[in-house]
Amino acid sequence: MEIQSATEPESLPAKPIFKPLKAHEMSDGSVQFRKVSVPPNRYSPLEKAWLDIYPPVYHQMKVDIRMNRGSRKVELKTLADTPDVSYLQKSADFVHAFMLGFDIPDAISLLRVDELYVESFEIKDVKTLKGEHLSRAIGRLSGKGGKTKSAIENSTKTRIVIADTRIHILGAFSNIKIARDSLSSLIMGSPAGKVYSKLRAASARLAERF
Amino acid sequence: MAAVKDSGFEALEKLKSTEPPVFLAPSSISEVARVASQYLFTKLKPHNPKSPFDELLVDGFDAEQIWQQIDMQSQPLLSSLRHEVKRFAKNPKEIRKIGGLAAEASLEGDVDEMDMDDDNDVEDDDDELEAVESGGEEEEEDGEDEEEEEDGEDEEEEEDEEEESEEENEGIEDKFFKIKDLEDFLEEGEAQEYEDFFGGKKKETKRTMKDVIEDEEAGDGNQGTEKLSTHEKELLKLQSKIEQMEKANLDPKHWTMQGEVTATKRPKNSALEVDLDFEHNARPPPVITEEVTASLEDMIKSRIIEVTATKRPKNSALEVDLDFEHNARPPPVITEEVTASLEDMIKSRIIEARFDDVQRAPSLPTKSKREAKELDDSKSKKGLAEVYEEEYVQKSNPAFAPATFSDELKKEASMLFKKLCLKLDALSHFHFTPKPVIEEMSIQTNVPAIAMEEVAPVAVSDAAMLAPEEIFAGTGKIKDESELTQEERKRRRAKKKRKFKGKAVNNIMLVVRRTAYIVIVIVSNMFYMSLVEQLNLQIIR
Numbered sequence: 001m002e003i004q005s006a007t008e009p010e011s012l013p014a015k016p017i018f019k020p021l022k023a024h025e026m027s028d029g030s031v032q033f034r035k036v037s038v039p040p041n042r043y044s045p046l047e048k049a050w051l052d053i054y055p056p057v058y059h060q061m062k063v064d065i066r067m068n069r070g071s072r073k074v075e076l077k078t079l080a081d082t083p084d085v086s087y088l089q090k091s092a093d094f095v096h097a098f099m100l101g102f103d104i105p106d107a108i109s110l111l112r113v114d115e116l117y118v119e120s121f122e123i124k125d126v127k128t129l130k131g132e133h134l135s136r137a138i139g140r141l142s143g144k145g146g147k148t149k150s151a152i153e154n155s156t157k158t159r160i161v162i163a164d165t166r167i168h169i170l171g172a173f174s175n176i177k178i179a180r181d182s183l184s185s186l187i188m189g190s191p192a193g194k195v196y197s198k199l200r201a202a203s204a205r206l207a208e209r210f
Numbered sequence: 211m212a213a214v215k216d217s218g219f220e221a222l223e224k225l226k227s228t229e230p231p232v233f234l235a236p237s238s239i240s241e242v243a244r245v246a247s248q249y250l251f252t253k254l255k256p257h258n259p260k261s262p263f264d265e266l267l268v269d270g271f272d273a274e275q276i277w278q279q280i281d282m283q284s285q286p287l288l289s290s291l292r293h294e295v296k297r298f299a300k301n302p303k304e305i306r307k308i309g310g311l312a313a314e315a316s317l318e319g320d321v322d323e324m325d326m327d328d329d330n331d332v333e334d335d336d337d338e339l340e341a342v343e344s345g346g347e348e349e350e351e352d353g354e355d356e357e358e359e360e361d362g363e364d365e366e367e368e369e370d371e372e373e374e375s376e377e378e379n380e381g382i383e384d385k386f387f388k389i390k391d392l393e394d395f396l397e398e399g400e401a402q403e404y405e406d407f408f409g410g411k412k413k414e415t416k417r418t419m420k421d422v423i424e425d426e427e428a429g430d431g432n433q434g435t436e437k438l439s440t441h442e443k444e445l446l447k448l449q450s451k452i453e454q455m456e457k458a459n460l461d462p463k464h465w466t467m468q469g470e471v472t473a474t475k476r477p478k479n480s481a482l483e484v485d486l487d488f489e490h491n492a493r494p495p496p497v498i499t500e501e502v503t504a505s506l507e508d509m510i511k512s513r514i515i516e517v518t519a520t521k522r523p524k525n526s527a528l529e530v531d532l533d534f535e536h537n538a539r540p541p542p543v544i545t546e547e548v549t550a551s552l553e554d555m556i557k558s559r560i561i562e563a564r565f566d567d568v569q570r571a572p573s574l575p576t577k578s579k580r581e582a583k584e585l586d587d588s589k590s591k592k593g594l595a596e597v598y599e600e601e602y603v604q605k606s607n608p609a610f611a612p613a614t615f616s617d618e619l620k621k622e623a624s625m626l627f628k629k630l631c632l633k634l635d636a637l638s639h640f641h642f643t644p645k646p647v648i649e650e651m652s653i654q655t656n657v658p659a660i661a662m663e664e665v666a667p668v669a670v671s672d673a674a675m676l677a678p679e680e681i682f683a684g685t686g687k688i689k690d691e692s693e694l695t696q697e698e699r700k701r702r703r704a705k706k707k708r709k710f711k712g713k714a715v716n717n718i719m720l721v722v723r724r725t726a727y728i729v730i731v732i733v734s735n736m737f738y739m740s741l742v743e744q745l746n747l748q749i750i751r
Contacts, residue, residue, distance in 0.1 A: 103593070104593075105592075105593025105594070105595060105596070106593050106594040106595070108593065108595045109593065109594040109595035109597075109598055112595050112598070112599070113595065113598045113599075113602075116598075146589060147587035147588070148587075150586070150587055150588060150589045150590065151585045151586065151587050153589075153590060154585065154586040154590050155585055155586075157594070157597050157598070157601070158594070159594050170594065171594070172598075196585055198691070199585060200585060201690075201691070203585075
């Protein structure tokens with residue numbers, strides 16, 4: 001037994017080291033696609049911001065991107081030298097975030113930083129409001145000149161898009177949670193001052209975390 | 211041989227019948243003696259297998275030589291005879307076994323004796339012949355021979371009896387090993403033990419059936435083994451002890467060892483015999499005497515009643531020895547001297563300005579306010595990516611972290627102040643002071659000391675790092691909003707209100723003061739104006 005174990009490592013071949021598969025190799029050479037549909041209200045902003053979208057995706061992510069005007073979709077495709085499959089997905093998420101309403105500098109963070117997510121929910125998920133109440137709720141959410149929204153964004157390091165009754169939050173998971181709680185409390189009817197105090201505590205805690 | 215036997219026997223008979231003085235003188239009795247001794251020798255020959263002689267050689271031998279032959283035969287016989295005698299002495303029962311043979315042996319023994327006598331006579335004749343030739347020595351020799359013969363006869367008788375019994379065991383036996391000797395030894399030992407245990411045979415009648423059975427068993431054992439080795443004796447003693455102890459364990463215990471025993475369970479008056487020793491938990495009841503009762507009554511009286519001055523007779527407190535603690539100092543007696551000393555002290559204190567005021571605890575000099583994350587209402591100019599980038603950089607490399615908002619403000623403020631100071635100095639001093647070199651400001655980032663120490667950046671000194679008190683001031687007991695109780699919430703609100711009210715009051719006061727000032731200014735102006743106008747008017751007039 002001892003003699004065998006002594007000779008075994010010599011006889012076995014060296015442990016093989018495989019490089020991570022490229023996108024093309026994973027799908028056996030076939031190309032992978034992503035298609036992001038463009039809502040009509042974002043069509044012209046997309047045209048304006050195209051020159052900001054295209055370079056990072058194509059040059060940094062090595063993902064081919066094009067706009068299909070006919071189908072009103074942005075199409076993304078892996079190239080031969082796309083390093084990883086996740087790059088394609090990240091690019092798709094980036095484009096999708098832009099479509100939701102986030103600005104380019106904010107949406108770029110999806111490309112650069114891992115672990116960032118976009119969460120969407122509707123006001124009616126929190127509380128059924130109709131008519132004026134709904135409008136007032138939306139007003140409460142954004143605040144005067146958007147200061148409440150900005151306050152939440154700054155304190156929790158997130159970005160918020162309030163599109164009529166839909167709310168999108170972009171950021172890290174725990175930050176999203178805090179922002180969502182603040183927004184929910186605003187929808188439920190708490191005054192902004194109260195939300196501010198809670199935000200202060202939460203942000204302090206977030207800042208001290210290391 | 212029968213003729214010889216007969217002749218031998220006759221010779222023995224003849225020797226027996228002759229009177230003793232005949233032996234002393236040389237006579238023809240020597241022939242008879244030789245024949246008799248020959249007869250005896252041949253008779254004893256079967257009992258002595260090791261002897262080299264088949265028969266006693268008499269012809270041509272002198273008395274000495276004949277005697278030597280007899281001696282060689284008789285020596286071993288004598289020793290065996292001694293053993294047999296001892297055995298029979300201890301156990302006379304053995305002799306009965308040989309009872310049947312004894313009669314035969316005695317006959318044969320007689321015949322042998324007769325032969326031996328004849329032989330001896332023959333020896334004597336030879337001796338006599340020689341004695342005649344030599345002189346009176348032979349008489350002595352004859353005498354010796356005769357004495358020896360007589361001794362020999364007696365011993366030979368005993369030898370014969372024992373030899374008959376020996377014939378049975380001749381197969382196994384040796385000079386050294388005799389089974390009968392072994393049996394004798396074992397029986398000796400058993401007999402001793404028998405006496406040890408049961409104190410001899412005297413107490414037979416008193417013993418119970420058990421003991422009788424044991425005796426029988428012991429007896430049976432005894433019959434087989436009389437002599438035991440010391441080891442075996444010890445073993446038997448141990449066994450007996452073990453049996454005794456086992457018997458004691460099986461029996462019901464003595465009442466003192468039975469645990470809780472009531473009076474019914476123990477024999478009458480048995481507690482008197484045993485030396486009982488237990489702790490007395492209860493004090494013995496006190497002996498009640500008049501003195502004791504009197505003292506007790508006094509104590510009760512004194513303790514029960516709280517007596518005020520009206521309830522007790524006048525000046526009775528003086529008589530009783532009151533004893534109570536004095537918590538307060540007695541009030542000081544006020545005399546002129548005391549007051550004078552006090553006033554002096556006050557004056558001196560005022561002059562010195564050494565008032566014992568309560569001083570506020572000094573706060574830390576470089577206590578930096580905690581980086582209060584002020585809620586920034588304005589829309590952030592940085593993109594989210596930049597925010598995360600900054601955070602990451604701060605985490606990974608704290609030394610190169612960009613300065614926070616408050617740091618920048620501080621920097622700006624200090625720069626402005628320095629410029630202002632420079633200008634003022636230049637204006638106020640006659641001698642021109644050159645522009646001071648602006649020292650490099652070290653930014654105290656609110657960064658944990660550990661991170662700084664780990665990275666050990668050269669640019670940052672240890673002194674710049676914030677102490678824990680500077681980072682966070684307060685106790686560790688921080689309660690979350692949800693953990694506060696109702697009272698605590700109320701307390702917090704009240705505190706806030708008080709603080710705010712203070713501020714508000716100050717504000718109001720400020721406002722009032724300012725308005726009053728303004729009013730006064732206006733009024734004064736108006737008054738002045740009116741005065742001026744009046745003057746003017748007067749001048750004009």
